Amino acid sequence: MSGPGAPIRCLIDGVSGRRIPVTDRGLSYGDGLFETLLVRDGRPCQWRRHLDRLALGCRRLGFPTPAESTLAGEVAGLLRGIDAGVLKVLVTRGDGGRGYAPRSDPRPRRILTLFGAPDYPTEWHLRGVVARTCRTPANQNPLLAGLKHLNRLDSVLARAEWSDPSVAEGLMAGPGGDIIGGTMTNLFLWDGAGLLTPAVDGCGIAGTVRGLAMDLAAVMGIPCVETRLARADLIRARGMFLTNSLAGVWPVRRLDAHEYDPEDLPLGLIRALWQEAQSPEGPGQ
Secondary structure, eight states: OOOTTSEEEEEETTEEOSOOOTTBHHHHHOOEEEEEEEEETTEEBSHHHHHHHHHHHHHHHTSOOOOHHHHHHHHHHHTTTOOSEEEEEEEEOOBOOSSSOOOSSOOOEEEEEEEOOOOOOHHHHHHOEEEEEOSSOOOOOTTTTBOOBSOOHHHHHHHTTOOOTTEEEEEEEOTTSOEEEESSOEEEEEOSSOEEEEOOSSSSBOOHHHHHHHHHHHHTTOOEEEEOOOHHHHHHOSEEEEEETTTEEEEEEEETTEEOOGGGSOHHHHHHHHHHHTOBOSOOO
């Protein structure tokens, strides 16, 4: 099997292949969206949340959402014989000529890619991760905020700021200095009584596990407030954790030179979030 960085299987509009036309607007302009899903027991996790965000993004960008039945059938075929991995669902506006103006009858292209399972160290979940702050600011655009669109150069540049394999993630701020989240994660602070998480109405991504964390907190009676967070708020917090669809949840034990005790976090929520984030629910074999 290939490593997690190399695709194992690819489908383009339902056909096995690894080439797209140079006229695809996703390549030319980043005109599209993507979802990255963890695969366990031959099925994707958090399938409904990912589909809902993809549909929201398609509506916001103004092109048709692929039919759920089409995506489900293609995903089931792609995962046949696979137990664990990473599924990337990418939808572009399709082909177009030169110039920014989209065609009036867009024909979205579906690109499904299967990768090997993520290989994050187990201790990152058990003992917490080391994180750092980044110089690169997050792009701000209220029309695109929250979406997993293809324009991710701010995260690319921020992730290029370090090469130390012991550092799991870097936190990014928006143009005004408010902390937005990580290059690939959402951020939660614990103040001893409730959770604080950055609002994603101007920058950032409305992560699927972020949404799950907020829902679980509500069920458990733990207050969770979306707000503006400054660097000082990070230092004052009793604890911090990061979420994304592949990692699930990572407690943070150090941010730059500041230490946290992961045991101070609401561990019942952390355990439930870890379990729910990795529960398969989508189409499969």
